[in-house]
Amino acid sequence: MSQDFKQAALDYHQFPKPGKISVELTKPAQTSHDLSLAYSPGVAEPVKEIAADPENAYKYTGKGNLVAVITDGTAILGLGDLGPLASKPVMEGKSLLFKRFAGVDSIDIEVESESPQAFIDTVRRIAITFGGINLEDIKAPECFEIERTLIEQCDIPVFHDDQHGTAIVTVAGALNALEIVGKKVEDAKMCVLGAGAAAISCTKLLILAGMKPENIFMCDRNGVIHSGRTDLNQYKQAFAVDTDKRTVDDALNGADIFLGLSGPNMVTGEQIKTMAPNPIIFACANPVPEIMPEIVKEVRPDAIMATGRSDYPNQVNNVLGFPFIFRGALDVRAKRINEEMKLAAAKALAGLAKEPVTQEVLDAYGLESLEFGRDYIIPKAVDTRLLGAVSAAVAQAAVDTGVARKPFPANYPLKTLADI
Numbered sequence: 001m002s003q004d005f006k007q008a009a010l011d012y013h014q015f016p017k018p019g020k021i022s023v024e025l026t027k028p029a030q031t032s033h034d035l036s037l038a039y040s041p042g043v044a045e046p047v048k049e050i051a052a053d054p055e056n057a058y059k060y061t062g063k064g065n066l067v068a069v070i071t072d073g074t075a076i077l078g079l080g081d082l083g084p085l086a087s088k089p090v091m092e093g094k095s096l097l098f099k100r101f102a103g104v105d106s107i108d109i110e111v112e113s114e115s116p117q118a119f120i121d122t123v124r125r126i127a128i129t130f131g132g133i134n135l136e137d138i139k140a141p142e143c144f145e146i147e148r149t150l151i152e153q154c155d156i157p158v159f160h161d162d163q164h165g166t167a168i169v170t171v172a173g174a175l176n177a178l179e180i181v182g183k184k185v186e187d188a189k190m191c192v193l194g195a196g197a198a199a200i201s202c203t204k205l206l207i208l209a210g211m212k213p214e215n216i217f218m219c220d221r222n223g224v225i226h227s228g229r230t231d232l233n234q235y236k237q238a239f240a241v242d243t244d245k246r247t248v249d250d251a252l253n254g255a256d257i258f259l260g261l262s263g264p265n266m267v268t269g270e271q272i273k274t275m276a277p278n279p280i281i282f283a284c285a286n287p288v289p290e291i292m293p294e295i296v297k298e299v300r301p302d303a304i305m306a307t308g309r310s311d312y313p314n315q316v317n318n319v320l321g322f323p324f325i326f327r328g329a330l331d332v333r334a335k336r337i338n339e340e341m342k343l344a345a346a347k348a349l350a351g352l353a354k355e356p357v358t359q360e361v362l363d364a365y366g367l368e369s370l371e372f373g374r375d376y377i378i379p380k381a382v383d384t385r386l387l388g389a390v391s392a393a394v395a396q397a398a399v400d401t402g403v404a405r406k407p408f409p410a411n412y413p414l415k416t417l418a419d420i
Contacts, residue, residue: 013089019092020089020092020093020095020096021092021095021096021099021106021107021108026062046060046061058131058333062105063129063130063131064131064330064333065103065104065105065131065330065420066104066105066106066107066129066130066131066132067098067104067105067106067107067130067131067132067133067134067326067330068106068107068108068109068123068126068127068129068130068132068133068134069091069094069095069098069106069107069108069109069134069136070091070108070109070110070111070123070133070134070135070136071084071087071090071091071109071110071111071135071136071137071138072084072110072111072112072113072119072137072138073085073086073087073110073137074137074138074139074142075137075138075139075140075143075162076090076137077090077137077286078285078286078287081139084110084111084112085110087110087136087137088108088110090136090137091108091109091110091136091137092108094106094108094134094136094161094322095107095108097319097322097323098134098322098323098326100323101319101323101324101381101386101387102323102324102326102327102387102391102417103327103417103420104323104326104327104330106134109126111123116142116145116146119138119146120146120149120150120153123150123154124150124153124154127150127153127154127156127158130156131156131157131330131333132156132157132158132159132326132329132330133150133154133156133157133158133159134159134160134161134322134326135147135150135158135159135160135161135162136160136161136162137162138160138162138197140196140197140200140235141233141235143160143162143163143197144197144200144235146160147159147160147163151336155335156335156336157326157329157330157334157335157336157337158336158337159322159325159326159337160197161318161321161322162197162198163197163198163200163201164201164205164321164337164342165318165321165322165325166198166201166202166261166284166316166318167198167201167202167204167205167206167342167346168205168320168321168325168342168345168346168349169316169317169318169320169321169346169349169378170202170205170206170259170282170284170316171202171205171206171209171343171346171350172320172346172347172349172350172353172377172378173282173306173314173316173350173377173378174206174209174257174259174280174282175209175346175347175350176350176353176354176372176377176378177257177280177304177306177374177377178256178257178280180304180372180373180374180377181278181280181304182278183256183278184210185206185209185210185211186210186211186212187215187256188211188215188256188257189215189216189217189254189255189256189257189276190206190211190215190216190217190255190256190257190258190259191217191219191248191251191252191255191257191258191259192216192217192218192219192251192259192261193219193248193258193259193260193261193262193266193267193290194219194220194260194261194262194263195218195219195220195225195235195236195239196261198261198284199218199259199261199262200235200236200238200239202259202261203216203218203239203259204339205339205342205343205346208339208342208343209343209346213239213241214241214242216239216241217241217243217245217250217251217255218236218239219247219248219251220236223246223247223248224241224243224245224246224247224248224250224251225239225240225241226240226241226242226243226245226246227240227241227242227243248266248267248271249271249274252267252271252272252274252275253274253275254274254275254276255275255276255279256275256276256278256279256280257279257280257281257282258272258275258279258280258281258282258283258290259282259284260281260282260283260284260285260289260290260291261284261285262285262290263285263290264285264288264289264290265288265290265291265292266285266290266291267283267290267291268291268295269291269295269296269298269299269300270299272291272295272296272299272300272303273299273300275300275303277302278302278303278304279300279302279303279304280303280304281296281300281303281304281305281306282306282307282316283296283305283306283307284306284307284308284316285308286308286309287308287309289307289308289309293305293307293312304374304377306377306378313375313376314375314376314377314378315378315381316378317378317381319381320349320378320379320381320386320390321345321349321390324345324386324387324389324390324391324394325337325341325342325345325390325391325394327387327390327391327394327414327420328341328345328390328391328392328393328394328395328398329341329394329395329398331391331395331406331409331412332395332398332399332404332405332406332407332408332409333404333405333406334395334398334403334404334405335403335404335405336403337394337398338397338398338401338403340397340400340401341394341397341398341401341403343397344393344394344396344397345390345393345394347393348389348390348392348393348394349378349379349386349389349390351389352379352383352385352386352389352390353372353376353377353378353379354372355385356371357369357370357371357376357380357383358383358384358385360382360383360384361380361382361383364380364382365380365382384415384416387414387415387416387417388412388413388414388415389413391412391413391414392412392413392414395408395409395412396408
């Protein structure tokens with residue numbers, strides 16, 4: 001990252017006023033009458049209505065379109081545990097994306113907590129304020145227990161985007177890449193490098209999409225997670241397979257898919273050479289992937305390559321998912337975001353990539369043409385059709401699986417933010 005870019009990033013956050021989000025008024029507040037309706041004495045009327053029926057909070061307040069972006073700052077981007085206050089720019093950025101792409105109001109909350117249980121207790125106590133909770137930048141394995149417990153204790157959607165957002169976009173790209181190279185998901189063999197939150201969630205969703213567990217070889221710092229190991233926590237144990245593979249080299253040899261969610265430069269061109277014909281490579285470490293696309297192109301020109309970077313084709317970008325997933329969940333007042341809703345979102349993303357690319361997208365990326373293929377397996381973030389496609393798929397899955405409190409919205413599929 002150049003010094004000029006670093007300074008530009010700091011200036012962006014500081015000027016013309018610090019931060020990236022603010023509060024806007026949705027009602028007039030000019031006259032004495034306006035103020036008497038907004039606060040005392042008029043505000044007493046909705047208070048009494050909500051006290052009589054808590055569901056009226058969705059009718060008389062902004063709860064139904066309000067998401068909390070909450071963290072303890074223990075796993076900030078690729079920077080690690082820098083504490084909750086240092087995470088605030090990231091959380092504000094998440095709130096910006098919610099509003100920009102899906103019209104969801106969002107506020108960031110950074111929690112100082114001495115333990116996962118303290119964090120859980122804090123979030124549970126304030127959850128009543130919101131229509132949904134987006135957990136962010138919480139380290140593994142604590143993040144699994146935190147999310148699971150909050151889902152159980154809250155009656156609104158709780159979603160750890162570092163896990164599931166990455167998984168949804170990855171699964172969309174993987175399904176399309178397999179189709180392009182003529183392979184079936186149930187036959188594909190995969191090497192997963194990394195065994196943290198994102199790796200585990202990606203693997204779970206790929207299994208739900210049809211991949212066979214026995215064809216997945218997940219690797220941590222000690223090599224392949226196999227059934228003979230005694231050093232595995234409960235989360236890794238779920239992916240232990242009966243195999244004689246022991247190293248990353250073993251796992252990559254003959255693999256159809258490499259999924260990297262680990263760190264920079266962890267894989268070499270020589271290792272990639274051993275993969276099956278037409279390999280699919282998702283090297284998602286940021287900002288430096290497990291292997292650079294230039295190296296892959298040199299040693300395996302038959303590969304389909306994806307990274308987390310915007311300067312290469314096929315960016316695995318969570319913004320393709322979370323704003324629209326929450327949009328759909330909020331609009332049917334879902335109790336939770338379940339696995340069926342996640343898979344529906346992934347399939348909607350995969351389907352959109354096969355549609356003709358709009359001029360709007362071409363102009364945004366300075367392209368003359370773009371079509372479904374090796375360099376375009378995932379939609380672009382500026383594609384406004386994401387709002388309609390993903391939110392509708394998620395909302396329908398919520399209705400179909402019985403977690404929605406409201407029917408499929410009459411104004412769906414959404415075309416623009418003005419339709420919300």
